[in-house]
Amino acid sequence: MSTDHHAGLEDIEVLESSICEINQKGLSFRGFSVVDLAAGAGFEEVVYLLWNDALPSAQELREFTAAIRGEYKLPREIIEHINHVPREAHPMAVLRTLISSLGLYDPEAADMSPQAQRGKAIRLIAKMPLIVAAIARHRNAKAHVEADPELSLAANFLYCLSGTKPGAATARLFETSLILYAEHELNASTFAARTTAATQADTYSCIVSAISTLQGNLHGGANQRAIEMLLTIGKPDAVDEYLTDRLKKKEIIMGFGHRVYKDGDPRVPILRELCAGLAEQKKEKNIFETAVLLEKEMLKRKKLHANVDYYSGLAFYLLGLSADIFTCIFAIARNAGYLAHIAEQYTQNKLIRPRGVYTGKQNLKYLPIEKR
Ligand SMILES: CC(C)(COP(=O)(O)OP(=O)(O)OC[C@H]1O[C@@H](n2cnc3c(N)ncnc32)[C@H](O)[C@@H]1OP(=O)(O)O)[C@@H](O)C(=O)NCCC(=O)NCCS
The missing domain is CATH 1.10.580.10 (Citrate Synthase, domain 1)
Known part of the structure; x- marks a missing residue:
């Protein structure tokens, strides 16, 4: 193969x-x-x-x-x-x-x-x-x-x-x-x-x-992880240290990157705008500004765009919903x-059954358990 x-x-x-x-x-x-x-x-x-x-x-x-x-x-x-x-x-x-x-x-x-x-x-x-x-x-x-x-x-x-x-x-x-x-x-x-x-x-x-x-x-678990991260960072002033530390440890930053969208997720601008309005209304500008700054820094340092889970997590938080749901x-x-x-x-069915590339051992001789 x-x-x-x-x-x-x-x-x-x-x-x-x-x-x-x-x-x-x-x-x-x-x-x-x-x-x-x-x-x-x-x-x-x-x-x-x-x-x-x-x-x-x-x-x-x-x-x-x-x-x-x-x-x-x-x-x-x-x-x-x-x-x-x-x-x-x-x-x-x-x-x-x-x-x-x-x-x-x-x-x-x-x-x-x-x-x-x-x-x-x-x-x-x-x-x-x-x-x-x-x-x-x-x-x-x-x-x-x-x-x-x-x-x-x-x-x-x-x-x-x-x-x-x-x-x-x-x-x-x-x-x-x-x-x-x-x-x-x-x-x-x-x-x-x-x-x-x-x-x-x-x-x-x-x-x-x-x-x-x-x-x-x-995948879907990222929206909860993204808001938990933003709440941990807490304020725009803390973004630089948080990001430098995580990237040094080669950690994944939740809510960034995408398998298909390498130049940005088209859902993000809509959600970002929605979050901006909600943050203003709920007097939660601190977390919104933290999110926007982290987004800018990720693009600058890693060339990675925010994805739908980043801002939907923030939107649900600003709507007063609990992160675990x-x-x-x-x-x-x-x-x-x-x-x-x-x-x-x-x-329009066809069984989905791809093949794998075998990388294991081959042609081994079976020995009964008492002879091993
Ligand atoms: C979504 C995701 C799984 C896509 O994975 P992928 O298409 O296989 O992309 P890769 O993992 O090959 O990423 C390419 C490079 O960017 C890095 N990268 C990708 N997303 C990253 C992130 N969120 N934080 C830090 N680095 C990231 C990878 O480590 C890899 O670096 P390398 O080339 O030095 O090894 C990945 O971007 C990710 O883990 N994102 C965080 C989770 C998330 O938000 N998921 C929701 C997606 S809608």
């Missing part, structure tokens, strides 16, 4: 997809620029677009939204399960477990018909935010809050999390970050979902694969993309 292999599958095109395009002009979902979607669309509208390859009419969006809100409830067993998990367990580990559990209570879990797949997708998109909110409340020994079907997915999540309905501006800022996170081609967790789908495994199994893959620090919020948003990719994989 050739030794000319592609570590990390870098730059390898493995399948055709009509969901997301990343090119010189930026990032687009089904042909629409993410910048335009973030400015004008609602999250449910983006989910519809990703799943249907077209923007909805007003009537279609009403029906789609109603179908999602119709699933704004969790099986009693799931709430009980959450109430019994260790409070100190990381929310991503609990989410991974609970999505697997949720599949046990879905009578259509193993039904691979397009109609059943559709129903499962609606249930997963509606219920994942409820699960994350319930996990967060359980962690803080707070009682479960029932969803409000009058609220959008973004507003309802914030409501179920805090027990207080968010203002329109807050809900919209949060929704914007969900849209920016909703889809991103063959990132590691989406690829994991597609690899699982390609074996003809059911949708819940695919989403469990995706969440398990998202959890790591080099930041990666779960990423999962809530990316669930839209996962479900689009799973559906596409099922309809």
